[in-house]
Amino acid sequence: MEDKLYQSIINVKVGKRTKLWRYVNLYGCTIGDDCMIGTYVEIQSGVTVGNKVRIQSHTFVCEGVTIEDNVFIGHGVMFINDKYPRACGDWKLLKTVIKKGASIGSNATILGGITIGEGALVGAGSVVTKDVPAYTVVAGNPAKFLKTIHI
């Protein structure tokens, strides 16, 4: 499959063996080695994506987000970087970090200023409103603690 079809990639640093699917819209971001970025994914300026990360289709990663190595981001996940969005006026950029080995289920919504801990798992369709500790599973709207992952 010739994947460059319909891609929009501007000022992006892409690592080795990383696969970008069709219709991606990437600008001003850095993506590591051995990643997979799915169809209809937008990644904004200043985002850093580590190595061996999978970001699935229909997901939006905003400015202010850092994604560490071995993270899985499902389909239709929306990141947020402002507290009270308005059409006009100033706003403060909130920073979010997804620590190494964490997984975020499809259609999840991640509010701004959140840290999702190492190896944590966010259930599909969750709305994450506060930090998620390492190696825990959360789910729901708002997302609540479900269990600890024993490693």
Next chain:
Amino acid sequence: MEDKLYQSIINVKVGKRTKLWRYVNLYGCTIGDDCMIGTYVEIQSGVTVGNKVRIQSHTFVCEGVTIEDNVFIGHGVMFINDKYPRACGDWKLLKTVIKKGASIGSNATILGGITIGEGALVGAGSVVTKDVPAYTVVAGNPAKFLKTIHI
């Protein structure tokens, strides 16, 4: 950035200084001045969008929706215009109005026939099943009253 790349725009009236991002799919709608329409946004026939409106990436605005001035629509927001969707058969178009200055968080779902009041704020990931009064904050699935915004 040359933004016309990959755009599909058919029979659309677009105001002054309005910025349309790549991969938009717009047809038969009217968009005011000083708006921003994000990547992968579809806006259907008959929709009217006011001035200074921001509609973020991955959002779908269906026939029957009116968006007034200074509204903010987040990423991945889905509007609905039928009560019981079915693959076949007739259906009645429900009309939705987003009043001026309102904001809708990312991944929110707005059922058909809803009015979201002036300056109201819908939390990210909410499912809005009834009208939202002016200057109130709602959130959750289904969305419930959280607080009044003092202006």
Next chain:
Amino acid sequence: MEDKLYQSIINVKVGKRTKLWRYVNLYGCTIGDDCMIGTYVEIQSGVTVGNKVRIQSHTFVCEGVTIEDNVFIGHGVMFINDKYPRACGDWKLLKTVIKKGASIGSNATILGGITIGEGALVGAGSVVTKDVPAYTVVAGNPAKFLKTIHI
């Protein structure tokens, strides 16, 4: 409207009178007669879609999903086929079936290994974590029984 613009269609069997919108990303799947596949829809390899099915914009249908005749899938619906997604390692493909005449509301999330019964209705924004019996309405996160549909 000339709909072939910007489409990516690889090894897909498409039935008669089926309409594919712009920006679809379809590969290795089979789609029946008289269907409508909306903008920004991705359908993966091995998926079978019956006749008279509507799949609305921004929806992702993964490998392992079977969609029977007369089904309605709303906008921004995400299907899932793994239990614990991780960036690396093996995983088991879970199979999901949407039975004939069922409807799934916009922004719903359907976990892997689910059967949605004949004529059932999944409310918009729901997260479906277990089977849905035929001719029932479910909604919420997680989706719960609301009522029986009398036919």
